Amino acid sequence: MVxxxxxxxxxxGVMGSATAYHLARRGLRVLGLxxxxxxxxxxxxxxxxxxxxxxxxxxxxxxxxxxxxxxxWAEVEAEAGRRLFLQTGGLTVGPPESExxxxxxxxxxxxxVAHEVLTAAEVRARFPALHPDPEMVAVxxxxxxxxxxxxxxxxxxxxxxxxxxxxxxxxEVTGWDADGSGVxxxxxxxxxxxxxxxxxxxxxxxxxxxxxxxxxxxQVIVWxxxxxxxxxxxxxxxxxxxxxxxxxxxxxxxxxxxxxxxIARHHDGELVDPDLVDREVREGEVESVRELLxxxxxxxxxxxxxxxxxLYTNAPDHHFIVDFHPAHPEVLILSxxxxxxxxxxxxxxxxxADLVTVGRSRVDVSFFGLGRLGPSGGAxx
Ligand SMILES: Cc1cc2nc3c(=O)[nH]c(=O)nc-3n(C[C@H](O)[C@H](O)[C@H](O)COP(=O)(O)OP(=O)(O)OC[C@H]3O[C@@H](n4cnc5c(N)ncnc54)[C@H](O)[C@@H]3O)c2cc1C
Numbered sequence: 001m002v003x004x005x006x007x008x009x010x011x012x013g014v015m016g017s018a019t020a021y022h023l024a025r026r027g028l029r030v031l032g033l034x035x036x037x038x039x040x041x042x043x044x045x046x047x048x049x050x051x052x053x054x055x056x057x058x059x060x061x062x063x064x065x066x067x068x069x070x071x072x073w074a075e076v077e078a079e080a081g082r083r084l085f086l087q088t089g090g091l092t093v094g095p096p097e098s099e100x101x102x103x104x105x106x107x108x109x110x111x112x113v114a115h116e117v118l119t120a121a122e123v124r125a126r127f128p129a130l131h132p133d134p135e136m137v138a139v140x141x142x143x144x145x146x147x148x149x150x151x152x153x154x155x156x157x158x159x160x161x162x163x164x165x166x167x168x169x170x171x172e173v174t175g176w177d178a179d180g181s182g183v184x185x186x187x188x189x190x191x192x193x194x195x196x197x198x199x200x201x202x203x204x205x206x207x208x209x210x211x212x213x214x215x216x217x218x219q220v221i222v223w224x225x226x227x228x229x230x231x232x233x234x235x236x237x238x239x240x241x242x243x244x245x246x247x248x249x250x251x252x253x254x255x256x257x258x259x260x261x262x263i264a265r266h267h268d269g270e271l272v273d274p275d276l277v278d279r280e281v282r283e284g285e286v287e288s289v290r291e292l293l294x295x296x297x298x299x300x301x302x303x304x305x306x307x308x309x310x311l312y313t314n315a316p317d318h319h320f321i322v323d324f325h326p327a328h329p330e331v332l333i334l335s336x337x338x339x340x341x342x343x344x345x346x347x348x349x350x351x352x353a354d355l356v357t358v359g360r361s362r363v364d365v366s367f368f369g370l371g372r373l374g375p376s377g378g379a380x381x
Pocket of ligand 1: 011013014015035038044046047049051052171172174202203204205207219220221311336337340341343344
């Protein structure tokens, strides 16, 4: 017997779990299908901590969205009774003319984000662990901080269930068919039907939408034990930070939350197949992070406590894809990653619920439409 639902959500990382939560809260019959057992460390929503920030260098369009995300994370925290966010302040550091600094300032000035511009000497005085190059400047924003991804996903899934969603783990979706009056979804364990389908499959999205123009990039994250002055790495002494160390090249770090200071390069990873990716972190990869550490965060150059692999799903322009399938209006594609999606999870989930229920969202998401990708975008799907 094929069971029917209003909406089926494929993939229960932060995007799928947030979508299931918002849809269930609106009283829809929701089925969430996840191939692994979330929260897990095989996709993109793991690694103990995520940066949330507002002076959004990628594009000013994101600022209203991240502001909504702050509100919704606070609501999820309250409803779940769990702390999911820690405010630490944040710095975007680089040469004054760099993409990172200029982009942060443009977003901050366009949307009135409270911020300060610090010189390198001021950064060193306030945050002794950080050693920016003398000619660098930093955009300081008080409200930036850390989100806890595994707890965030677990909270969203728990609330989705509490609002009546049915969530099935260990069920890989192997295919779907839209027939104009709904969508039939196949897994190895059974077949389900719904009026609408939301595909939030992260790095595996092209398994279900073959020609979507995204690529999967392997990322390495490393936690270091501070070599000296451990207090300087604790929240309150060290904010979340992003440094543009060469034109268009960034690395970032998060304070020591008890498991060491977390450091990683942003992009610069190899393109991979998410099912065949090497999940071992190689010595050379740790060394390439250490190089940056020695220069910009020297006292953190201690022993490696943990290292892990994670996956970015990149659109060609590193912006999100949130759009209906051009050939199947009952199917919504959610691929909001390119290495910066987590913070927006609950806001993207709300937008997805709007789009699925009323066909339009309260926030203008045309910026995330497939059409912008030209012939390689929707036309080919
Ligand atoms: C190292 C790293 C650091 C990052 N840092 C930040 C940061 O500081 N701030 C920030 O905002 N963002 C950051 N990001 C980006 C952010 O984590 C991602 O954009 C976000 O987690 C993507 O969520 P998702 O739900 O799309 O993907 P995922 O969490 O990967 O979820 C997709 C889910 O779909 C499931 N799935 C796939 N195929 C199927 C199928 N056929 N059937 C059933 N289930 C399926 C998978 O098992 C998975 O659970 C970072 C990402 C990485 C990798």
